[in-house]
Structure formats: C-alpha cells, structure tokens
Amino acid sequence: MNSKQTLIVTTVTFLLAAAPSLLAADVAENWTKNCGSCHGADGTGKTKAGRMAGAKDLTDGAYQKQFTDEQMLQRLKDGVTDKGKEKMKPYKGVLSDDELKALVAKVRTFAK
Numbered sequence: 001m002n003s004k005q006t007l008i009v010t011t012v013t014f015l016l017a018a019a020p021s022l023l024a025a026d027v028a029e030n031w032t033k034n035c036g037s038c039h040g041a042d043g044t045g046k047t048k049a050g051r052m053a054g055a056k057d058l059t060d061g062a063y064q065k066q067f068t069d070e071q072m073l074q075r076l077k078d079g080v081t082d083k084g085k086e087k088m089k090p091y092k093g094v095l096s097d098d099e100l101k102a103l104v105a106k107v108r109t110f111a112k
C-alpha cells in the first residue's frame with residue numbers, strides 16, 4: 001500500500017468509527033432540547049416541568065412494558081392529551097421519523 005492508499009484507508013476507518021457516536025450525540029442533543037425539561041436527563045421525570053405536567057417515571061420497567069415501540073412512536077407524533085388538556089405536545093413536524101425512532105430507542109435504555 002502506498003501512503004496515499006494508507007491515508008484513504010485511515011480516513012474511511014475513522015469516519016466509520018465516528019458515525020455511531022455522531023448519531024448518538026444527535027439523540028442525546030434532541031433528548032436534552034426537546035424532552036429533558038419534563039422527563040429529566042435520566043428519564044425519571046423529576047423536574048419542575050415534569051411534575052407539573054405529570055410525567056411518569058420512564059426508568060420504571062413495568063411502566064415501559066405498557067406500550068410497544070410503535071405505540072410510543074405514535075404517541076410522540078400525536079402528543080398526549082388528557083381530557084382535552086395537552087400534557088405532551090405532538091412532535092410530528094418538529095422532529096423527523098428517524099429522530100423520533102432514535103428517541104424511542106433512547107427511552108428504552110432508561111428502563112430498569
């Protein structure tokens with residue numbers, strides 16, 4: 001391999017290694033920006049806004065078993081209302097399908 005080829009291989013290897021962490025940074029950022037205010041950095045929902053809105057503890061595995069990934073995704077798209085009052089706003093149009101799916105996966109990592 002000449003040095004130019006070595007450079008290309010090194011660059012490609014670096015990009016492949018960096019890709020998942022770039023993706024992960026995006027989800028973490030989306031969580032902090034859009035969800036953390038209510039659900040907390042750790043998903044427990046013990047923030048001021050979370051208590052006011054009535055956010056449930058997402059680290060509770062039994063609670064998380066009550067909905068499938070598809071249901072969770074749908075709820076994120078449509079939002080959650082209770083007796084006509086908005087508890088969580090709809091994220092359709094705010095975040096893309098892929099971003100929402102990544103957040104569904106992130107929410108699952110909170111469950112104990």
Ligand code: HEC
Pocket residue numbers: 031034035036037038039049050053054055056067071072075076080087088089091103104107
């Ligand atoms: C304004 C506060 C608030 C924000 C911001 C918020 N949520 Fe919620 N979330 C709630 C409340 C309140 C509920 C409903 C709890 C209940 O079932 O009564 C809820 C429910 C949920 C549920 C359970 C869904 C189900 O199927 O029952 C998930 C998962 C969730 N939120 C994830 C997220 C994600 C991901 C974001 C960011 C994109 C987010 N939330 C942003 C307040 C919020």
